Amino acid sequence: MTELIRVENAALAGVPEAISFTLSGGDMMVLVTPKDEVTTSLTKIIIGLEKPPSGKVSLFSGDVASFTVRELQEARRRIGIAYGTGGLISNLKVWENLTLPLYYHQHLGHDEIEARGLALLGRLGYSGKLMDLPGHLGLSQKKLVGCARAMIIDPDVIIYESPLSGLSQEETNSFFRIAKEFHHEKPERASLFITSNLEIVRSLPEAVVVNFVKGRNS
Amino acid sequence: MIGRLGHWALGSVIGLANIARIIIIAFRSLPNPLHPGRRPLIQVYLKQVYFTGFESLKIIIVISLTIGTVLVTQIISLVGAGNESLFGKVMVWVVIRELGPLLTAIIVVARSGTAIATELGFMKINGEMDTIKSLGIPPEQYLIMPRIFGVTTAVLILTIYFEIFSIIGAFLVASFGWHVSLETFSHGLFSSLTMGDLLMSALKSVFFGLFLTASCCKYGLDVGTSSTQIPQAATKGVMQSFFLVFIIDGIITFASLAFRSS
Numbered sequence: 001m002t003e004l005i006r007v008e009n010a011a012l013a014g015v016p017e018a019i020s021f022t023l024s025g026g027d028m029m030v031l032v033t034p035k036d037e038v039t040t041s042l043t044k045i046i047i048g049l050e051k052p053p054s055g056k057v058s059l060f061s062g063d064v065a066s067f068t069v070r071e072l073q074e075a076r077r078r079i080g081i082a083y084g085t086g087g088l089i090s091n092l093k094v095w096e097n098l099t100l101p102l103y104y105h106q107h108l109g110h111d112e113i114e115a116r117g118l119a120l121l122g123r124l125g126y127s128g129k130l131m132d133l134p135g136h137l138g139l140s141q142k143k144l145v146g147c148a149r150a151m152i153i154d155p156d157v158i159i160y161e162s163p164l165s166g167l168s169q170e171e172t173n174s175f176f177r178i179a180k181e182f183h184h185e186k187p188e189r190a191s192l193f194i195t196s197n198l199e200i201v202r203s204l205p206e207a208v209v210v211n212f213v214k215g216r217n218s
Numbered sequence: 219m220i221g222r223l224g225h226w227a228l229g230s231v232i233g234l235a236n237i238a239r240i241i242i243i244a245f246r247s248l249p250n251p252l253h254p255g256r257r258p259l260i261q262v263y264l265k266q267v268y269f270t271g272f273e274s275l276k277i278i279i280v281i282s283l284t285i286g287t288v289l290v291t292q293i294i295s296l297v298g299a300g301n302e303s304l305f306g307k308v309m310v311w312v313v314i315r316e317l318g319p320l321l322t323a324i325i326v327v328a329r330s331g332t333a334i335a336t337e338l339g340f341m342k343i344n345g346e347m348d349t350i351k352s353l354g355i356p357p358e359q360y361l362i363m364p365r366i367f368g369v370t371t372a373v374l375i376l377t378i379y380f381e382i383f384s385i386i387g388a389f390l391v392a393s394f395g396w397h398v399s400l401e402t403f404s405h406g407l408f409s410s411l412t413m414g415d416l417l418m419s420a421l422k423s424v425f426f427g428l429f430l431t432a433s434c435c436k437y438g439l440d441v442g443t444s445s446t447q448i449p450q451a452a453t454k455g456v457m458q459s460f461f462l463v464f465i466i467d468g469i470i471t472f473a474s475l476a477f478r479s480s
Contacts, residue, residue: 047352069356076352077354079352081352083349087345089350090340100258100353101355103255104354104355104360105354108254
C-alpha cells in the first residue's frame, strides 16, 4: 500500500518519547496523545505548519523539510483536516467556509459545488443557517461544518483532530458512522484520528491504535 | 542621543522595507487568469472595495462638500469679491493636487486601516492563518493581495468623488452667495486643470492606497498570541499609515514640481 504519512522520531513537548508512525493508503489509525495541546501540535507537524525539534516528517513519500512552498501546498490539498474547534474562518459565512477549498482549487461550476456542499451538510446533520457567521454557531455545529469542509475536497488523507470534544453521545455515534463510511468510499483513503480521549478506541475497534501516553509507542 | 536616533532610523528603514516587501508580495500573488482560485479572491477584493469604498462614500461626500464651501469662503475673505476666476484655480491647486488624495487617504486609514489591522490580528490569534495554509491556500494571496488592491481601488475612486463633490460644493456657494456663473467658474477651473494635475492626483491615491494597506496588514500580521496586541497593532498601523501618507505626499509633490520646472 502507498505510504501517505510517515513521522520518524519526532520529539514533541509533553510526550515522553519521540513519536514514530506510518500511515498508508487504506489505513484507519488512532493516535492517542497525553493532552489536547499535543494533539494540535502533532496535527501542525504532520501538515508542515510546525517543524519538530528533531525527527523527520514525510508526506506522500516526500520529506516535508525539503518541500518547496508550492509542493507543500500541493500536499496539503490532498489532506482534509476536521479541527477540534471547527477551524472555521471567522469572517466567512458557513457556506463560504465550506466551499472555499473547492472554489479555490477546482474548476467546478456553481451548481456542482452547491450540490456537493448541500449533500455533505445534510449527510452530517448540520441544522444551522448557511449564511451565518461561525461566531453564531455552537461548537458541535462548527465541527460539523469543519468536517464537511475537510470531506468536500475528497481527500486522500483525512485527519480528525480531537473528534469527540463538544459532541453529545448521539452526535458522536453519528459522526463515527459517517467517518467510517467516508473512509471506505475511496480506495486507498487513510483516516487518522488524533485525540487525547481514549474513549475513541471503543468506537473504532477496526482502527490501529498508537498510544503516545505510556511513554512508548504502543 | 545619536545612538537612539540611529536606532530609530534603522528601525524605520527596516519597517519601510517590510511594508515595501508586502506590496511586492501582493503584486507577485496576482493570480494567473486561468487559476480556479480567482473566484474567492475576487470575492475578497469586491468585499474590500465595498467596505472601504461604498461605505465611506457618505462621509467623503459630506467632508468634500464642506471643504469646497470653506475654500470659496476663505478665498472671498482673502481677496474679496470680483476675483471669480480664482475659485476654479484654487480648487485645482488645493483640492485636486493636495487635499483630495490626502484627506481621502486619512479617512480611509481611520476607517478601514484599523479594521484591517484588527481583523488580521484576530485571525492570527485564532489560528485562522494556519487553517488557510492547511487548505493549501497561500495566506498572502488570499488575505493580503485582495485587501491591498481593494483598498487602493477604493482610495482612487473615493478621491475622484472627493474632488468632484468639493468642486460642486464650491460652485454652489459661489453661485448662491456671490452669483458666480457656471461659465465663469468652469473657465477658471478648466484653464488651470492639466492632465499632469489629474495624473498626480491618481498617482498619489494609488501610492497612498498601497502603502496604507500594506502598513496595516503588516501590523495585523505581526500580532503574536495575546489579544492585548490587537489594539496596539491597530494603533501602530494607523500611525505608520499616516506617517507614510504624508511622506509620500511630500515626495510626489516635490517630484512633480521638479518635473514641471525641468
